[in-house]
Amino acid sequence: MGNYVLNHWYAAAWSSEIGAGPLGRRLLDEPVVLFRQADGSVAALADRCPHRLVPLSMGTCVEGRLQCTYHGLQFDGGGRCVHIPGQATIPPKASTRSFPVVERYGVVWIWMGEAERADPVRLFSISKHGQAGWDVIDGGYQRHPSNYVNIIENLMDPAHTTFLHSGTIGNPLAGEQPVATERTDDYIVAYRWLENTSPSPHDRRRLNVGDVPVDRGQFFYFHLPSTSRVETIVLPAGAPRDTDEQLCAGLRTYSYKFLTPETASSTHFFWMHVRNYQVGDDQAAAMLRAALERTYQEDLEIELAMQRAQEETGLRQLVSLRIDHAPVMAARMLAQMVEDERA
Ligand code: FES
Ligand SMILES: [Fe+2]
Incomplete structure (x- = not known):
């Protein structure tokens, strides 16, 4: 991790960039994957499958979950593994870090610091955005x-x-x-x-x-x-x-x-x-x-x-x-x- 302020909402992507498939992007020197869940909201996870560290951004979205391209493990927006092909029990370690995300002004904002401090009130406010005459x-x-x-x-x-x-x-x-x-x-x-x-x-x-x-x-x-x-x-x-x-x-x-x-x-x-x-x-x-x-x-x-x-x-x-x-x-x-x- 470099010389960055962590407890802050950073722009991660334009909303329009996150469509049917995942988007991988390095942010603050961390690999992150962004994808849309079943309800349309964006989730952000550390872009590493806990199985063999394959970037999850190489995978696909399946019914709002992110599926690893290598052996098909599926993850929810909280980074928890919810499906392992050919195995009923899911080991507790089968998860990847998730980051708080907010969409506003057509931007996906990510919080890469302490999750409990990620208050949307602290989002940067954009003057005149969306107002009549602008x-x-x-x-x-x-x-x-x-x-x-x-x-x-x-x-x-x-x-x-x-x-x-x-x-x-x-x-x-x-x-x-x-x-x-x-x-x-x-x-x-x-x-x-x-x-x-x-x-x-x-x-x-x-x-x-x-x-x-x-x-x-x-x-x-x-x-x-x-x-x-x-x-x-x-x-x-x-x-x-x-x-x-x-x-x-x-x-x-x-x-x-x-x-x-x-x-x-x-x-x-x-x-x-x-x-x-x-x-x-x-x-x-x-x-x-x-x-x-x-x-x-x-x-x-x-x-x-x-x-x-x-x-x-x-x-x-x-x-x-x-x-x-x-x-x-x-x-x-x-x-x-x-x-x-x-x-
Ligand atoms: S590396 Fe992701 S499922 Fe095996
Ligand atoms: Fe300039």
């Missing part, structure tokens, strides 16, 4: 071949967007604008307002404001230990922005990434995008999805290159800059959280 792009997934701390640092670091994403989301005006940082016990946020700037062609069309200048807010949240939420707001310059309602009068997006470590050098990157413009416009959503995928792919390539260099050198960085403040603080808070849990 649209969701979900199902986003990339496997990032890098340690999840590299990814958290990337997501807390707006300074790279001007350069790495110059062809996608980069804004040359943002390059010189520093961010402010705030933190609580649960999250850290780096944010900035770019005031009185020109709207992008996209903003112009979506806001329907012609060529008037705009104020653009960017908020980069890291909710410990695994969720990034990037919020952007575009308002006509000078518009009030004290209340949630005033902020929603402009273009508003919430871009979520649910990071689940796969191994020490790879991460499941589930992404979801929530917006209050072009609602119900499937064509716009498809274009937005493709643009987001492209942007995240740019990050993936950098993270992979960094991961390789880190493994080669055993180092993380040689010099610190001012732009590292929020990323370094996020990584420290995470390390502290892991340490506190161990203690």
Whole structure:
């Protein structure tokens, strides 16, 4: 087991990924198998048959039970063996660990720590999801071949967007604008307002404001230990922005990434995008999805290159800059959280 917070709901899969057959996935360096039971609910088990350790994910679902592909032992959602072909008595050891699971927002969330602490109340809550006037792009997934701390640092670091994403989301005006940082016990946020700037062609069309200048807010949240939420707001310059309602009068997006470590050098990157413009416009959503995928792919390539260099050198960085403040603080808070849990 690596350096992970265990007592937390992690995204394990999109609900749509769990169909008629089992899904095997490595989570927090543990092999896990997910499958649907007879009542449609998802179960998660350690992906090892107690007989000969064959991955249960190689098997099939039979009437809501998971059947090992080798000798046909069947397991229920609690990981208990309920059938052994050719044998009436079931040895007490014939079981595999089960993990608490909750499905919400189209995501299967798994709790890999102490099962008795797995309270659904502690699930991350997704702002505006399912509300009228808001649209969701979900199902986003990339496997990032890098340690999840590299990814958290990337997501807390707006300074790279001007350069790495110059062809996608980069804004040359943002390059010189520093961010402010705030933190609580649960999250850290780096944010900035770019005031009185020109709207992008996209903003112009979506806001329907012609060529008037705009104020653009960017908020980069890291909710410990695994969720990034990037919020952007575009308002006509000078518009009030004290209340949630005033902020929603402009273009508003919430871009979520649910990071689940796969191994020490790879991460499941589930992404979801929530917006209050072009609602119900499937064509716009498809274009937005493709643009987001492209942007995240740019990050993936950098993270992979960094991961390789880190493994080669055993180092993380040689010099610190001012732009590292929020990323370094996020990584420290995470390390502290892991340490506190161990203690
Ligand atoms: S290894 Fe699974 S039933 Fe034998
Ligand atoms: Fe990026």
